[in-house]
Amino acid sequence: MKSVLRWAGLFLAAVAVVQIVFFGLLVVGQTVPDHAIVTHLAKDIKDGNYGPSGITDRMGGTADTFTECIVAATGLGQEGANVLERAAFMPRLPSCQDGKQEILDLAAGKSLAPSGVIGYYKYWSGYTVLTRPVIAAFGLTGMRIVSGGMLLFSAILAVVVVGRRTSMWAGAGLLLPLGLASNIMSTPSTSFSQALSISVIFFGVALTAWGASISTKWTVIAVGLSAALFCFVDLLTTPAIPWAFCAVVAAGVAYAKSRTIRSMLLAGVVAVSTWPVVWGLTWVSRWIFAALMMGVRTTYKFIMSNIEFRTAGDHGAVVKHYLFAPTEANWQYWITHVSTAIFVLISAGIIIVLSLVMAWRRHGARSVTAWPLLSISAVVVIVWYEVLSNHSQIHAFFTSRGYPAMVGVLLFAALLLWGLPRVSGSPGVKDAVAVDPSGLDHPSGTNKGRERIHTGPQGVDKDLNHQNARPTGTF
Numbered sequence: 001m002k003s004v005l006r007w008a009g010l011f012l013a014a015v016a017v018v019q020i021v022f023f024g025l026l027v028v029g030q031t032v033p034d035h036a037i038v039t040h041l042a043k044d045i046k047d048g049n050y051g052p053s054g055i056t057d058r059m060g061g062t063a064d065t066f067t068e069c070i071v072a073a074t075g076l077g078q079e080g081a082n083v084l085e086r087a088a089f090m091p092r093l094p095s096c097q098d099g100k101q102e103i104l105d106l107a108a109g110k111s112l113a114p115s116g117v118i119g120y121y122k123y124w125s126g127y128t129v130l131t132r133p134v135i136a137a138f139g140l141t142g143m144r145i146v147s148g149g150m151l152l153f154s155a156i157l158a159v160v161v162v163g164r165r166t167s168m169w170a171g172a173g174l175l176l177p178l179g180l181a182s183n184i185m186s187t188p189s190t191s192f193s194q195a196l197s198i199s200v201i202f203f204g205v206a207l208t209a210w211g212a213s214i215s216t217k218w219t220v221i222a223v224g225l226s227a228a229l230f231c232f233v234d235l236l237t238t239p240a241i242p243w244a245f246c247a248v249v250a251a252g253v254a255y256a257k258s259r260t261i262r263s264m265l266l267a268g269v270v271a272v273s274t275w276p277v278v279w280g281l282t283w284v285s286r287w288i289f290a291a292l293m294m295g296v297r298t299t300y301k302f303i304m305s306n307i308e309f310r311t312a313g314d315h316g317a318v319v320k321h322y323l324f325a326p327t328e329a330n331w332q333y334w335i336t337h338v339s340t341a342i343f344v345l346i347s348a349g350i351i352i353v354l355s356l357v358m359a360w361r362r363h364g365a366r367s368v369t370a371w372p373l374l375s376i377s378a379v380v381v382i383v384w385y386e387v388l389s390n391h392s393q394i395h396a397f398f399t400s401r402g403y404p405a406m407v408g409v410l411l412f413a414a415l416l417l418w419g420l421p422r423v424s425g426s427p428g429v430k431d432a433v434a435v436d437p438s439g440l441d442h443p444s445g446t447n448k449g450r451e452r453i454h455t456g457p458q459g460v461d462k463d464l465n466h467q468n469a470r471p472t473g474t475f
Helices: 002-030 034-047 065-073 083-089 096-107 128-165 168-180 184-190 192-212 216-233 240-258 261-294 296-312 325-337 341-363 370-374 376-387 389-394 402-419
Strands: 450-455 460-465
Touching: 002 083, 002 128, 002 216, 002 261, 034 065, 034 096, 034 128, 065 096, 065 128, 065 192, 083 261, 128 168, 128 184, 128 192, 128 240, 168 184, 168 240, 168 341, 168 402, 184 192, 192 216, 192 240, 192 261, 216 240, 216 261, 240 261, 240 370, 240 376, 240 402, 261 296, 261 370, 261 376, 296 389, 325 341, 325 376, 325 389, 325 402, 341 402, 370 376, 370 402, 376 389, 376 402
Parallel strands: none
Antiparallel strands: 450 460
């Protein structure tokens, strides 16, 4: 018990240190001169590269240009404040139409009215560490190119790191439905703020796979860090997606290592509980920093009003207050606006069935029973929809990505089970050997000799030492 409490204390201390580092990064972002940013934004406005709100994403839906305009100008407008005050208050200008004139006024050397600058301290706005220097150097066009590069690199990284610890098909299966049945590929050019959040999701998936391949403690650290980073950069877009992805990846990597339901469930429970806890602590710590500068009462009233609105607030005829209303709204948006949604859903269903049949033939019925347990983290998407009912209905044009993410979770679990190497006791396998994940399968405590095992869905034979026969790689 003492060791558990000690480790928990160290973990919480590490979380606190991360929050201090995050605030320090906000301060660093605020040191970028406003003049360079304003000059580039004013040019983007004149060139037609700024806004307007609600433009089409040309992939069947609406782009989040409203948020892009806000993100581009976050940190501007609070004259006379030092970098610490600006980092705590995090000034931002109005969105596209109204913000356009204020940016032009700043570029002309005019001062803004205090009512024209809003505090954005309800979010971390950690993206300013990247957006302010990039926009100051290259403008919005450069920022969109950088966000596109991050999206591409993070997706490849996630597939490679997850794939080397499970199978490449499983790693690709996790992300492909999101790429083929949502508008994420349009985000760099239409709403780069969304692209940044999605990139952090993919980086978090890679980090989780790496941590889960080491130990349970490292699973907690990796999942916690991925949750904290997402909270730092995100503006409450789709937290259920990284939550579900990290949980299924942690559980999948654990099962690939041990082939035991117990290890899989332990890793899954650890990940699915660690992610929201650290995400929530990170968000609360942001409000604490704000309260230190602006007062507890002011901060508390502002934050609580936002929480009440996002969970059960009204918004004209858009928000309906009945059970599963947000779940239904997001489903309807997904299947009516994304032309590939039904095709991807049916195709994934066929692949899942075939994968489970092949897993049954390769490993027996017991392996197939792991599929519903492995993929249960998909349910957190529905839980999120229902808890944040108002937010999920108003923003269905991007929260509906939760559905292809759910498909990805189910597909990842099925492809992982099919792609695992055969072990002794599998149907039709005579020359396979069981892998002892502890590496102590010989009386001497060392692995000796070489055995033949069948690996991958293609059934390729490989000669491997016992100590290297784990179905996980290194990165």
